[in-house]
Amino acid sequence: MIKNIELKLNNISKSFVKIDVDSITQAVSNINMDLTNGEFVSLVGPSGCGKSTILRLISGLIYPTSGSITLNNENIVKPTEKIAMVFQKPTLFPWLTVRDNIGFGMKIKNKIDDIKIDKMIELIGLGDFKYDYPKQLSGGMAQRVALARAIINEPEILLLDEPLGALDAFTRMNMQDEILNMWKKTKCLAIMVTHDIEEAIYMSTKVVVINKNPGRIKRIIDVKLENRDRNSKEFMEYKNEILDLLK
Amino acid sequence: MDNLTKEQLLKIEKKKKNNLEIAFDYLIIFLPYIACLLAVFEYLFIKNKYQNDFMYRYLILLLISISIYTIFIIKSIYLLLVKNDDNSFIKYRNRAPWIVVIYLFLTLFDYLTLKTGILMYPFIPWVNDIINIIIEDYKNLLISTLYSLRLLFLGYAIGVLTGLITGIFCGYSKKIRYWINPILKILGPIPTATWIPLIMIVATSLFGGAVFIISLGVWFSVSVATMTGISNVDISFYEVAKTLGAKDVDLVFKVAIPYAMPNILQGMTQGMSSACISLMIAEMLGVKAGLGWYITWSQSWASYNKMFAAIIIICIVFNLVAKLLDKIKNYLLRWQN
Numbered sequence: 378m379i380k381n382i383e384l385k386l387n388n389i390s391k392s393f394v395k396i397d398v399d400s401i402t403q404a405v406s407n408i409n410m411d412l413t414n415g416e417f418v419s420l421v422g423p424s425g426c427g428k429s430t431i432l433r434l435i436s437g438l439i440y441p442t443s444g445s446i447t448l449n450n451e452n453i454v455k456p457t458e459k460i461a462m463v464f465q466k467p468t469l470f471p472w473l474t475v476r477d478n479i480g481f482g483m484k485i486k487n488k489i490d491d492i493k494i495d496k497m498i499e500l501i502g503l504g505d506f507k508y509d510y511p512k513q514l515s516g517g518m519a520q521r522v523a524l525a526r527a528i529i530n531e532p533e534i535l536l537l538d539e540p541l542g543a544l545d546a547f548t549r550m551n552m553q554d555e556i557l558n559m560w561k562k563t564k565c566l567a568i569m570v571t572h573d574i575e576e577a578i579y580m581s582t583k584v585v586v587i588n589k590n591p592g593r594i595k596r597i598i599d600v601k602l603e604n605r606d607r608n609s610k611e612f613m614e615y616k617n618e619i620l621d622l623l624k
Numbered sequence: 625m626d627n628l629t630k631e632q633l634l635k636i637e638k639k640k641k642n643n644l645e646i647a648f649d650y651l652i653i654f655l656p657y658i659a660c661l662l663a664v665f666e667y668l669f670i671k672n673k674y675q676n677d678f679m680y681r682y683l684i685l686l687l688i689s690i691s692i693y694t695i696f697i698i699k700s701i702y703l704l705l706v707k708n709d710d711n712s713f714i715k716y717r718n719r720a721p722w723i724v725v726i727y728l729f730l731t732l733f734d735y736l737t738l739k740t741g742i743l744m745y746p747f748i749p750w751v752n753d754i755i756n757i758i759i760e761d762y763k764n765l766l767i768s769t770l771y772s773l774r775l776l777f778l779g780y781a782i783g784v785l786t787g788l789i790t791g792i793f794c795g796y797s798k799k800i801r802y803w804i805n806p807i808l809k810i811l812g813p814i815p816t817a818t819w820i821p822l823i824m825i826v827a828t829s830l831f832g833g834a835v836f837i838i839s840l841g842v843w844f845s846v847s848v849a850t851m852t853g854i855s856n857v858d859i860s861f862y863e864v865a866k867t868l869g870a871k872d873v874d875l876v877f878k879v880a881i882p883y884a885m886p887n888i889l890q891g892m893t894q895g896m897s898s899a900c901i902s903l904m905i906a907e908m909l910g911v912k913a914g915l916g917w918y919i920t921w922s923q924s925w926a927s928y929n930k931m932f933a934a935i936i937i938i939c940i941v942f943n944l945v946a947k948l949l950d951k952i953k954n955y956l957l958r959w960q961n
Binding site: 464472482 | 863864866868869870871879883958959960
């Protein structure tokens with residue numbers, strides 16, 4: 378079981394230098410969030426509002442221009458396996474088999490747990506593809522492997538950067554449930570960027586609506602739904618509320 | 625139906641051949657026998673122009689070659705008819721025309737040299753004469769081959785190792801690239817053989833000098849290829865690895881090098897061909913051992929059959945080396961297919 382965690386984003390701003398023109402753009406500004414484990418948070422907003430930037434800041438791949446991000450009162454200074462990330466592209470290592478891709482994190486620490494890897498492969502239903510190379514997988518299968526690779530290290534935070542963006546509608550709905558199941562098992566803090574408002578409501582406990590130029594939090598909505606029925610009245614109300622905010 | 629392997633599926637989807645086409649395949653696969661017989665008849669029944677010692681040796685060579693072919697053919701027909709696996713049958717059916725051409729070439733060559741002297745002896749010896757000289761002088765040839773291989777692999781190994789180190793550092797660090805890149809750029813277009821006369825004067829030992837020359841060419845191509853491969857690594861691979869807990873060392877050995885592996889192997893293949901060239905030139909110009917030396921030495925004694933023997937051995941050895949490298953490459957890059 379995962380220990381309690383506290384992720385705090387204190388007044389985060391991030392600006393980028395534009396390479397071609399002599400100016401800077403502010404990607405996000407004044408972001409404040411307090412998150413804890415057991416939450417599934419979705420970031421929604423128009424393209425270019427800095428959703429992905431927030432994820433990358435939390436992951437430690439980039440640093441805020443001002444403000445601080447703390448995990449259990451410690452600054453996040455570099456990426457660690459405690460904060461796993463799944464990207465829109467599966468980015469599987471093409472030279473490793475499915476099995477070795479999933480075991481990559483363990484291999485690095487020299488703590489390979491074969492049983493755990495095999496269990497994970499069974500869980501994502503790719504038992505027959507264990508020794509195949511990523512080239513032989515479909516988009517959905519590859520993304521499942523990427524998810525398994527991130528989750529097998531039992532991260533405290535799981536960052537999902539439009540993980541289902543490149544999938545067809547049917548695979549997408551299946552994968553939403555699979556991600557939810559994995560998240561329920563680990564009870565980690567999941568933070569997902571998505572374009573799809575229904576997906577956000579369906580999966581999350583919290584939806585963060587973000588504005589553009591620069592990216593600011595417009596509202597944080599707690600999703601309280603008994604059953605996640607996409608056609609229910611409450612579901613529609615959440616959807617309309619978010620759509621209104623994004624207008 | 626769901627448990628088909630890839631091979632089975634391919635077989636099902638392949639177009640069936642009709643009887644005429646099958647008969648044609650069998651005809652082609654048996655053509656080398658006719659060509660081989662032709663070579664034998666030509667050798668036995670046309671009058672020689674020159675004296676031909678141990679004339680049966682050439683026949684033994686033909687016999688051995690056709691026997692090896694027969695073994696493979698029997699095996700592939702067995703696989704085809706009993707195991708219903710046509711891969712090796714198709715492979716030999718596709719090779720058969722070339723084998724025919726080789727036998728025809730041998731026949732023609734024998735006619736032009738031994739039988740008529742149109743290609744004049746001793747400048748161009750016939751095959752049986754070359755076989756005789758190989759058997760007679762096998763000790764020297766063997767020692768020369770081993771000397772060449774020792775020089776080749778020593779130089780190659782040093783070149784690959786230093787090239788990998790340079791390439792990795794240059795691909796990874798901009799500071800190191802700043803200092804090394806110009807050197808590579810200036811040295812790049814100059815064939816390493818250019819330095820041989822200089823090295824032969826400066827180097828304290830000819831062997832050491834030759835090793836240096838061979839490794840220089842290999843170092844160059846491996847460095848450039850590795851550097852290109854590593855500096856082109858897709859940044860997202862680094863990011864994924866970092867979020868999985870990879871340290872800088874892991875990024876180099878578990879991400880950058882595997883990613884650059886196709887480039888590195890490309891460079892190693894290039895390096896091998898440059899190493900073979902340098903080896904030959906070094907041996908012909910200065911080193912007093914090896915097949916290159918054997919060629920110039922026998923040429924200076926006007927024993928052209930020895931020269932031909934050495935050339936043939938070089939062809940075989942270098943081809944084997946290239947084949948070995950290719951096997952290693954296919955194994956390491958199996959994820960690409």
